[in-house]
Amino acid sequence: MDDVIKHIPEDSAEFPACLRLIASRPKQIYLRGTLDLETPIVAVVGSRIPSVYGKQATHDIVSGLARAGVGVVSGMAPGIDTLAHQAALENHGLTIGVIAAGLSQNSFYPRQNLDLARKVVDNGGCLISEYPPEFMPTNYSFPQRNRIIAGLARAVVVVEAKEKSGSLITADWGRKQRKPVFAVPGSIYSANSAGCHWLLKNGGSPATGAQDILDALEILPGPAKTAAALTPEEQKIIDALIDGAKTMDQIIRESNLPAQKIMALISIMEMNNLLRNLGGGEYCLN
Numbered sequence: 001m002d003d004v005i006k007h008i009p010e011d012s013a014e015f016p017a018c019l020r021l022i023a024s025r026p027k028q029i030y031l032r033g034t035l036d037l038e039t040p041i042v043a044v045v046g047s048r049i050p051s052v053y054g055k056q057a058t059h060d061i062v063s064g065l066a067r068a069g070v071g072v073v074s075g076m077a078p079g080i081d082t083l084a085h086q087a088a089l090e091n092h093g094l095t096i097g098v099i100a101a102g103l104s105q106n107s108f109y110p111r112q113n114l115d116l117a118r119k120v121v122d123n124g125g126c127l128i129s130e131y132p133p134e135f136m137p138t139n140y141s142f143p144q145r146n147r148i149i150a151g152l153a154r155a156v157v158v159v160e161a162k163e164k165s166g167s168l169i170t171a172d173w174g175r176k177q178r179k180p181v182f183a184v185p186g187s188i189y190s191a192n193s194a195g196c197h198w199l200l201k202n203g204g205s206p207a208t209g210a211q212d213i214l215d216a217l218e219i220l221p222g223p224a225k226t227a228a229a230l231t232p233e234e235q236k237i238i239d240a241l242i243d244g245a246k247t248m249d250q251i252i253r254e255s256n257l258p259a260q261k262i263m264a265l266i267s268i269m270e271m272n273n274l275l276r277n278l279g280g281g282e283y284c285l286n
Contacts (some may be wrong), residue, residue: 005031005032005104005133006030008028008030008031016035016037018151019151022147022148022176024147025151026130028130029148030103030128030129030131030133031126031127032127033124033126034126035096036125037152039069039094040069040154041073041094041153042065042070042073042154042156043072043073043074043156043157044058044084045075045146045171046081046159046165047079047080047161048078048081049079050083050160050192051190052278052280053190053244053245054159054160054184056245057160058083058159061210061213062084062091062093062210063090063091063286065088065213065214066093067091068214068220070219071096072093072095072096074097075099075145075149076097076117080160085097085120088125089119095120096120096125096126097120098127099127099145100129100142101129102134102135102136104134106134107136128148128152129145130145146170149170150170150173150174150176150177153179154179155174156171157213158183160184160195161183161192161193161196163191164195171199180217181204181205182204182205182207183204185197234274236255237265237266238274238285239254239255240255241283245282247282248262248281266283273286
């Protein structure tokens with residue numbers, strides 16, 4: 001990771017014009033990496049403890065955005081933020097992390113994402129903070145950074161959020177900045193989707209896939225990838241997962257294939273990027 005941390009005060013010509021437009025704009029930003037504002041950027045945020053559904057929705061939406069040439073900005077926090085950055089990188093997309101701490105390695109937070117932060121910078125993205133390099137995170141610095149996340153984005157997408165989630169602060173900043181706000185609908189019984197449903201009842205738009213966001217921003221998607229030919233057994237596994245993530249036992253039941261055959265095929269399909277292991281014994285389409 002590039003060790004150079006650049007200081008850009010608000011009176012500098014390099015200070016992002018999009019951040020000048022927000023209320024209580026930062027007096028300065030610190031930057032590690034390359035800030036590309038020519039690429040359209042979408043904010044993707046959500047729960048720190050996402051469900052399997054939230055993980056899959058994040059991966060699918062961000063992957064679709066990245067393939068269409070749209071970058072993703074998020075907060076580097078555990079959960080949806082981390083998954084959004086990872087999905088962008090997996091699809092060779094641009095991603096920006098806005099940090100609630102300083103950008104030095106000593107103060108970086110969360111520590112478990114230090115390797116992810118290096119990948120963001122090394123792959124042409126950047127890390128941004130309004131705080132000096134050695135600043136340690138505080139309770140106020142997390143909600144504060146959300147206005148910068150929204151300020152850099154052309155739209156805000158909330159994947160999963162509880163009623164009092166910090167992700168709703170980012171959505172509120174997006175609304176104040178007159179940007180489209182999207183929420184991924186979830187189960188009416190899921191506490192993780194309560195905040196998303198509140199957004200949908202109060203002017204937010206449903207995001208059921210990347211195309212909803214691309215349509216609203218009038219961005220044409222990139223060319224579709226040609227799928228490799230599948231064997232009949234692989235197609236049965238694809239068919240079993242077409243409506244969402246499932247456990248190994250569920251795949252075995254729905255495909256009506258022997259367990260040993262399923263386990264061997266899943267390993268091969270993972271290597272070929274056809275499937276993704278979500279952890280906890282669950283798999284989904286990639």
